[in-house]
Amino acid sequence: MTNAHVLVVGETTTGKSGAMREVIKRREGTVIVVDPHYRPGAWPANVREVVGVSNRYDCVEDLMNWLGDELRRRIERRAANDVEFQPITVAMDEQPDLNKKVAAEALDFWKDVVRQGAKYRLFVILGSQSMLVKEIGLEGESSVLRNFEYTLLLGSFAIEKNRTLDPLGNRAAVVVQSRRTPVPVTIPYYPHEDPRSPQFRPRVDLPPVNAGLYHAAADSFFDRDANNSPIVLPAPGQLIETPSDPTLHGMQTSRGFVSPSEVARILDAKERGLPHYQIEEHTFGDGKKNGAFYYMVEDVLRYFEMNGSTVSTVR
Structure with a gap:
């Protein structure tokens, strides 16, 4: 699952966020997480930025608009036989809430990335509590779901596919790869990484939030600025911008x-x-x-x- 769209489906308390963390850890390139209810330390160390923190849906909308632009840039580059794309992954938990608060045009860009992004190394990890397209926010567009190469099922969704799984085991899961036979897998659990656990210990090196760093992740300028100089991400304590007042x-x-x-x-x-x-x-x-x-x-x-x-x- 290092380079593909992944859909993670599970009811509350079945380990959906933990499963998403394990998938994110194995991602290459730039990883961005959309999480309006973010708790510092909830995501792995390779996450570059968390967007939408404190219900900043304007930042989520900006990210989706940028993704649409980046997809267009990569399509144009492919037409010129430039196919050396650096991977960018956007992980999002519970899209239905976003469908109510993000402009339709921005959501259309997001759906375009789900439909076409994989071939341009723009990947999506989406968490959901339901397999119903209406609940996911894709009513009338069930074809979009077919673009997820992997579907990771947890809890009762996993047991429905494989009756041999322990109904009380929150680490039991099933991966459905495209339309192949479901495969049982085990999701490792680390209490110190789980914000709901009393053993949770947030890291010190937290990613920036709502900072717009994804604008510097565009592949055509990946790790380089307009002068072809290396892009240096802000170190802790380094200002991104200095307003007049x-x-x-x-x-x-x-x-x-x-x-x-x-x-x-x-x-x-x-x-x-x-x-x-x-x-x-x-x-x-x-x-x-x-x-x-x-x-x-x-x-x-x-x-x-x-x-x-x-x-x-x-x-």
Whole structure:
């Protein structure tokens, strides 16, 4: 499953997200995850960016529009006999929610990628709680599902295909490759990677969120900018952009967007002399201490230091 469309189907608590994580780990090239309900540390280390965090469906829409453009670019390149495409995978859990909140045109681009993307090394991993096209958000377009080379079935969906599976085993699954005979497989489970487990331990090196880094992943410029110089992804703490006035417009940091009100809270807490972890809590809420929020605070404070502004002069 390293290079193909994959559909993962399972009811809640059957291990769908865990199965998606295991498939994602084995992906080459750029991996982008769409997850409006993201919890930091929920996805593997090879994920380049998480899009749609905190219900930012405008970012999801932008990603889908970009995917449509990238598919067109690759089609044009293939017509010129340029077929050395770098792989890009977009993983999305629970598409039905997106169908209600993302513009129809952007969703059409997404469906085009499912239909045609595999031959251009644009791959989709889609999680769903149902095999019904209406529930997945593809009512009247069941032909789209035939483009998933692998369907990974969990829970009752797996047992329906293979009655020998343990109905209580959340690691039992069945892979249906195209229209071949179903094959039983075992999904490894790691509690420290499962956000629902009390043993969950989020990584320190978290991916950026809602940062638009996928624009730099276009294959025609893959790892190169317009001057053919290597593209360097933002390191933790490195600013992606520097707005003229973050207190009015917010700012994009190396670990996600910080709103104007959050910028103000960071500056207020810093002026009051609060330690770093309390600045994070003051800004993002109690218990909101992790690598991503740490660097968001760092980036905001560094921006004002770099621009010669003191906290007390910014209002």
